[in-house]
Amino acid sequence: MPPGRRVTLSQVAESAGVSVMTASYTYNQPGRVSAASRARVLEAATRLGYPGPDPSARSLRRGSANAMGVVLGEHLSYAFDDPGAVSFLAGVAEVCAEAGAGLLIVPITGADHDVDRVAQAVVDGFIVWTTSDDDPVLAAVRATKRPAVVHGGPASAGLQAVGIDNRAAARAVGTLAFAGARRPAIVSQPLDRSRLSSIGAVTDLGDVLFPVTRDRLAGYRDAAENVGLAWDEVVVAVCSRNGEDLAEDAARSLLTSSARPDAIAAMGDQQAFGVLRAARSLGLRIPEDLAVTGFDDLPAAEQYELTTVAQSLREQGSTCAHLALGHQVPTTAPPWSVVVRTTTRQ
Amino acid sequence: MPPGRRVTLSQVAESAGVSVMTASYTYNQPGRVSAASRARVLEAATRLGYPGPDPSARSLRRGSANAMGVVLGEHLSYAFDDPGAVSFLAGVAEVCAEAGAGLLIVPITGADHDVDRVAQAVVDGFIVWTTSDDDPVLAAVRATKRPAVVHGGPASAGLQAVGIDNRAAARAVGTLAFAGARRPAIVSQPLDRSRLSSIGAVTDLGDVLFPVTRDRLAGYRDAAENVGLAWDEVVVAVCSRNGEDLAEDAARSLLTSSARPDAIAAMGDQQAFGVLRAARSLGLRIPEDLAVTGFDDLPAAEQYELTTVAQSLREQGSTCAHLALGHQVPTTAPPWSVVVRTTTRQ
DNA sequence: CTGTTAGCGCTTTCAT
DNA sequence: ATGAAAGCGCTAACAG
Numbered sequence: 001m002p003p004g005r006r007v008t009l010s011q012v013a014e015s016a017g018v019s020v021m022t023a024s025y026t027y028n029q030p031g032r033v034s035a036a037s038r039a040r041v042l043e044a045a046t047r048l049g050y051p052g053p054d055p056s057a058r059s060l061r062r063g064s065a066n067a068m069g070v071v072l073g074e075h076l077s078y079a080f081d082d083p084g085a086v087s088f089l090a091g092v093a094e095v096c097a098e099a100g101a102g103l104l105i106v107p108i109t110g111a112d113h114d115v116d117r118v119a120q121a122v123v124d125g126f127i128v129w130t131t132s133d134d135d136p137v138l139a140a141v142r143a144t145k146r147p148a149v150v151h152g153g154p155a156s157a158g159l160q161a162v163g164i165d166n167r168a169a170a171r172a173v174g175t176l177a178f179a180g181a182r183r184p185a186i187v188s189q190p191l192d193r194s195r196l197s198s199i200g201a202v203t204d205l206g207d208v209l210f211p212v213t214r215d216r217l218a219g220y221r222d223a224a225e226n227v228g229l230a231w232d233e234v235v236v237a238v239c240s241r242n243g244e245d246l247a248e249d250a251a252r253s254l255l256t257s258s259a260r261p262d263a264i265a266a267m268g269d270q271q272a273f274g275v276l277r278a279a280r281s282l283g284l285r286i287p288e289d290l291a292v293t294g295f296d297d298l299p300a301a302e303q304y305e306l307t308t309v310a311q312s313l314r315e316q317g318s319t320c321a322h323l324a325l326g327h328q329v330p331t332t333a334p335p336w337s338v339v340v341r342t343t344t345r346q
Numbered sequence: 347m348p349p350g351r352r353v354t355l356s357q358v359a360e361s362a363g364v365s366v367m368t369a370s371y372t373y374n375q376p377g378r379v380s381a382a383s384r385a386r387v388l389e390a391a392t393r394l395g396y397p398g399p400d401p402s403a404r405s406l407r408r409g410s411a412n413a414m415g416v417v418l419g420e421h422l423s424y425a426f427d428d429p430g431a432v433s434f435l436a437g438v439a440e441v442c443a444e445a446g447a448g449l450l451i452v453p454i455t456g457a458d459h460d461v462d463r464v465a466q467a468v469v470d471g472f473i474v475w476t477t478s479d480d481d482p483v484l485a486a487v488r489a490t491k492r493p494a495v496v497h498g499g500p501a502s503a504g505l506q507a508v509g510i511d512n513r514a515a516a517r518a519v520g521t522l523a524f525a526g527a528r529r530p531a532i533v534s535q536p537l538d539r540s541r542l543s544s545i546g547a548v549t550d551l552g553d554v555l556f557p558v559t560r561d562r563l564a565g566y567r568d569a570a571e572n573v574g575l576a577w578d579e580v581v582v583a584v585c586s587r588n589g590e591d592l593a594e595d596a597a598r599s600l601l602t603s604s605a606r607p608d609a610i611a612a613m614g615d616q617q618a619f620g621v622l623r624a625a626r627s628l629g630l631r632i633p634e635d636l637a638v639t640g641f642d643d644l645p646a647a648e649q650y651e652l653t654t655v656a657q658s659l660r661e662q663g664s665t666c667a668h669l670a671l672g673h674q675v676p677t678t679a680p681p682w683s684v685v686v687r688t689t690t691r692q
Numbered sequence: 693c694t695g696t697t698a699g700c701g702c703t704t705t706c707a708t
Numbered sequence: 709a710t711g712a713a714a715g716c717g718c719t720a721a722c723a724g
Binding site: 006049051052053054055056057058059060065066067069075076077079080081086087089090093094096097098099100101102103104105106107108109113117119120121122123143144145 | 352395397398399400401402403404405406409411412413415421422423426427432433435436439440442443444445446447448449450451452453454455459463465466467468469489490491
C-alpha cells in the first residue's frame with residue numbers, strides 16, 4: 001500500500017485498466033458495471049489503499065453537501081447545558097439521520113468571525129436555535145441563500161420560524177401563578193445578548209431583544225393584568241444565564257427582601273427548580289406562601305410537582321429539520337398546554 | 347438582484363472589472379487588494395447577490411474541510427438521551443469551536459449503509475463514541491485514512507483510544523458495593539449490539555463485545571473475588587438500553603426473586619437511580635438491606651447520595667477533539683475516583 | 693456495459 | 709497590487 005499523496009480515482013482506474021467512469025460507477029452505480037470490471041476496480045482500490053471517492057470533490061460536483069447546519073445560540077457551550085436545547089437537537093438529529101444527512105454544528109463562540117463560520121459551512125441549509133433580534137448570525141445565514149429555519153424567532157424575511165405562541169402560553173401559566181397573589185415576581189432569562197442580570201420592573205418590552213423572552217414577558221404582563229395587578233409593580237429578576245443555580249440565588253434575593261413575593265413565574269423549568277429550592281431552604285410553604293410556575297415541562301418537573309407549560313422541543317426540532325430539508329410538513333404552530341400540578345394555588 | 351443560477355466569483359469579478367484573483371483576494375486576503383478594487387468587488391457582489399465563496403469548492407481546493415466528524419453510537423437517537431454522551435459531546439464541541447472547526451454528527455442509524463455515511467462525511471477527522479468490537483463503522487472510519495480517536499474503545503490499529511481504566515474503576519467501586527454482601531448482583535448495560543436483555547451469570551466475558559461493558563464486568567468480577575464471592579454466583583441483569591426505567595424493572599425482578607440480592611452494582615448512574623427507586627418502592631433500607639453503586643457521577647448522583655465512580659466525560663471529549671485535530675496534548679489515561687456516599691456499607 | 697468530454701467554483705503558483 | 713494558468717477529484721451528460 002504505497003503511502004504519501006492521497007490516491008485518486010483516476011489512479012485506481014488506470015491501475016485497474018479501466019476508464020475513470022467505470023471506476024466511478026463502481027462506487028456510485030455498481031449495477032451498471034460488469035462484475036468483472038467491478039472486481040478489478042475494487043482490487044486496485046484495495047491494493048493502492050484508495051479511501052473511496054473524496055467527499056469534498058463529490059460535494060462540489062453534485063452541488064449538494066448532504067448536511068444540515070445547526071447554529072446553537074450565541075455560544076455553543078451554553079447549548080449543551082440546556083436540556084431544552086439538547087432535546088431540540090435530538091429531534092433535528094433524528095430527522096437528519098433518517099434522511100441520511102449529516103448535522104453540522106457551526107462553531108459559534110460570540111466572536112466577530114462567527115459570520116464567517118456560517119458562510120464557510122459545507123451544508124445545504126441551516127437551522128438556528130432561538131437568538132436575539134440583533135444577532136449578526138441571522139444575516140449571515142440569510143446571505144448564504146440556503147433554506148433556513150429559525151426556532152423560537154426572531155422571524156424575519158427569508159427565514160422560516162417555528163415555535164409555540166409563547167405569549168399565549170405565558171399568559172395561561174402566568175394567570176395560574178399570579179391568581180390570588182399580591183406581590184407577583186418573575187425570574188427571567190436574559191433580555192439581550194449582553195446578558196446583564198438585573199432586578200426591577202421591566203417597563204418597556206421593546207428593550208427585550210430575545211423574542212422568546214419578550215413574548216413570555218408580554219404574556220406574564222397580560223396575566224398580571226388579568227388578575228388585577230399592575231405590571232409596573234411586578235418585579236423581574238433577570239438571570240444572566242439559564243440554569244438552576246443562578247435562579248436559586250435570584251429567588252433567594254427576592255424572597256428575603258422586604259417585599260417578599262408570594263408568586264414567582266419562572267421563565268424555564270430549570271429556573272423554577274432553583275426557585276423551589278430557595279423557597280424550601282427558607283421554609284416557605286408551596287403554594288400557600290409562594291406559588292411557582294415553570295416553562296417547558298422537563299422530565300424533572302414531575303418530581304418537583306411543578307405547574308408549567310408543556311411543549312415538545314424534540315418535536316419542534318424534527319419539524320425544523322423537515323422544513324430545512326424541503327420536506328412537505330404542516331406548518332401549523334406547535335401545540336402547548338398548561339400542566340397543573342401542586343405549586344400553584346388553583 | 348438577478349435570481350436563478352447561483353452567482354460565481356468569476357461573475358462578480360467580471361462585473362467589477364477585475365480578475366478573478368482580485369475578487370478571490372478580496373475575500374481571503376483583503377489586505378492584498380487596493381481599497382478601490384475591494385470596494386468595487388464588494389459592490390458587485392452585493393449587486394449580484396453573491397453569497398460568498400462556495401464552501402464546497404474551497405474545501406476541495408484547499409484539501410481540508412475544517413470540520414470534525416463525530417460518530418455517536420450505533421444509533422444516533424440513543425446518544426442524546428444519554429447524559430454522559432451529551433457531556434462528552436459538549437467537550438468535543440467546545441474544543442472544535444475554539445479551533446473554528448465545525449462538528450459534523452454522522453447520521454448513523456444501525457443500517458448497513460452506515461459505512462457509506464462515514465465515507466461520505468466532509469470532515470478532516472473522526473471521533474467515535476464507544477462502540478462494540480465488531481462495529482463495521484470502525485473499519486469505515488479507518489478506511490478514510492483520516493485521523494481518528496475512539497472514546498472508550500475498542501482500541502485497534504490505526505485508531506487512538508481515550509478512556510479511563512474501566513476495569514480498575516469497576517473493581518474499586520464494586521469492592522465497596524459487595525463488601526459484607528452475600529448475594530451480589532449487577533445491573534448491566536448491553537453486552538453486544540444485539541442488545542438482548544437477560545438475567546443470569548455471565549461466565550464468559552469473551553462474549554461481551556462492548557469493551558467498556560466487558561472491562562467493567564471484569565472489574566466487578568475482580569471485586570467479587572476480592573471479597574470472597576464466586577463470580578458464577580453473581581447474577582447479572584442485562585438491560586437492552588441504558589436509562590432509569592429499564593434498570594428499575596430489572597432491579598424489581600431481582601429484588602422480588604427468591605434469592606434477593608443484598609448488593610447491586612449498576613453499570614451507570616442512571617441505572618443506579620432506577621435500582622434505588624425500585625428498592626425504595628419495595629421498602630428496602632439502603633444500605634442495610636441493599637448496597638448500591640453507580641458509575642459516572644452524574645450531577646443527580648449527589649441528590650441520590652449514590653456511591654459511584656467519578657470521571658469527566660466532558661474533559662475526555664475535549665481530549666478526543668484535541669487529538670483528532672492534531673494538537674499536542676498529553677495522552678495519559680484520564681483520571682477517575684470513587685466517590686463514597688451513603689448507598690454502600692463502608 | 694464502457695468511455696470521452698467538460699466542467700463544478702475556487703485558490704495556489706508564478707508572473708508581471 | 710494584479711493577473712493567467714493550472715488543476716483540486718470527481719461525476720452529469722452524452723456518445724458508442
